[in-house]
Amino acid sequence: MHVTHTLDATFSALADPTRRAILARLAQGEATVTQLAAPFKLTQPAISQHLKVLESAGLVIRRVEGAKRPRRIAKGGIDAMDQWLGMLRKAFERNYDRLDEVLASMEQPKKGERQ
Amino acid sequence: MSKLKLTTEGDTHIVVTRRFDAAPEAVYRAHTDPKLVQKWLLGPEGWTMPVCINEAKPGGKIRYEWTNGKGAGFSLTGEYLELVPFSRIAHVERMHLPDPTPDSHVETRFDADGTGTLMTMRMTLPDTQTRAAMLATGMEHGMEASYVRLEGLL
Numbered sequence: 341m342h343v344t345h346t347l348d349a350t351f352s353a354l355a356d357p358t359r360r361a362i363l364a365r366l367a368q369g370e371a372t373v374t375q376l377a378a379p380f381k382l383t384q385p386a387i388s389q390h391l392k393v394l395e396s397a398g399l400v401i402r403r404v405e406g407a408k409r410p411r412r413i414a415k416g417g418i419d420a421m422d423q424w425l426g427m428l429r430k431a432f433e434r435n436y437d438r439l440d441e442v443l444a445s446m447e448q449p450k451k452g453e454r455q
Numbered sequence: 456m457s458k459l460k461l462t463t464e465g466d467t468h469i470v471v472t473r474r475f476d477a478a479p480e481a482v483y484r485a486h487t488d489p490k491l492v493q494k495w496l497l498g499p500e501g502w503t504m505p506v507c508i509n510e511a512k513p514g515g516k517i518r519y520e521w522t523n524g525k526g527a528g529f530s531l532t533g534e535y536l537e538l539v540p541f542s543r544i545a546h547v548e549r550m551h552l553p554d555p556t557p558d559s560h561v562e563t564r565f566d567a568d569g570t571g572t573l574m575t576m577r578m579t580l581p582d583t584q585t586r587a588a589m590l591a592t593g594m595e596h597g598m599e600a601s602y603v604r605l606e607g608l609l
Contacts, residue, residue, distance in 0.1 A: 351466035351580065428469070429461045431498075436459060436473050438495040442485055443477035 353397035358382070359390050363399060363413065370403070370412040463580065471576045479565040482572045483541045486563065487511035497521070506530075511538055517548060529553065541565060556585045 353359055362376060377387045391411055394400040401414040460472045475482050485491045489509040497504060498521060506520035517533035532555075533548030544563045550556045561578040 351463060354463075355465045425461065425463070429459065432461065432471055432473070433459050435495055435497065436475075438497065439482075439485055440475065442491055442494045443475055443481055446477070446481050446485070446491070 349397035350399060353393050353399055356390070356393075359394055362387070362390055362394065366400060366411060366413045370410045372408055372410050376411070464577070467580055469578050469580050471574075471578075473574050474568060475572045475574060476570070477572060478570070479567050479572045480541045482574060483544075483565050486544060487538070492519075511535065511544075513537055517546065550585070557582055 354363075358380065361380065365371060365376060365379070373384050373387050373391065376391075377384045380387065382390075391400060391402075395402065395411075399414055400411050402409045402411050458474050460470075462470050464470050485495070487509060488511075489507040492509055493504050493507045496519065502521055502523050504519055504521050506518060508516055508518040510516050513535055515535040517535065518530065519532075520528060520530040522528035530551045531548055532551065533546050536545040536547065538544050542565050545561070547558045547560050549558050559579045559581060561576065564575045566573045566575070
């Protein structure tokens with residue numbers, strides 16, 4: 341389960357709004373550091389630092405194209421987190437649907453009766 | 456449409472909100488009366504909770520044991536920290552898979568919402584190892600089987 345070992349890093353990486361914005365931009369397609377720096381009004385080293393965090397979290401991967409290093413979204417990293425949260429959500433939904441039935445079958449307190 | 460909302464709070468917590476069509480008193484009781492807990496805090500079809508100890512008082516013990524009736528099972532233990540009748544529960548819990556996982560701190564609030572209740576549960580995000588164990592178990596037995604492990608988070 342190698343992929344799940346990066347989940348802590350994934351959550352940390354996503355806790356930062358700039359990194360979430362970078363991911364949103366990369367979700368639209370590959371981009372170089374220069375292309376990413378422009379809309380974010382950040383220096384290239386600052387963007388590179390964020391990308392480093394995203395890469396070590398398994399969320400972003402780089403490609404070598406001559407002197408360029410375009411980045412793109414690493415789908416696997418995002419899938420692992422989605423999968424875990426998805427399982428959790430389904431477990432809660434299942435139980436709370438059952439709780440709805442339990443609540444519906446519980447006796448309503450009679451008027452004047454103290455809980 | 457799902458009534459449940461699940462969000463992460465930074466990288467340390469999970470927050471779950473869910474509305475119920477019953478007064479806070481009833482929802483609170485369904486979380487603290489073992490006879491009621493046994494009816495809903497289960498897992499996939501076929502799983503039951505033959506052991507349900509729930510001492511709803513500060514320092515009170517929690518012990519849930521689940522089985523699928525085919526030899527598979529696991530348990531959860533915990534202790535109550537604080538209870539404010541019908542509005543707030545704070546407790547710690549751990550799963551036994553079979554080794555105990557690190558303690559998870561859980562705070563559950565029940566707020567009146569019209570004629571119903573808005574429940575908000577805030578809990579510690581399990582560590583990487585625990586999550587890996589959950590996912591690994593899920594992979595091994597199919598997604599369904601892992602849900603029962605996840606109930607430990609409740």
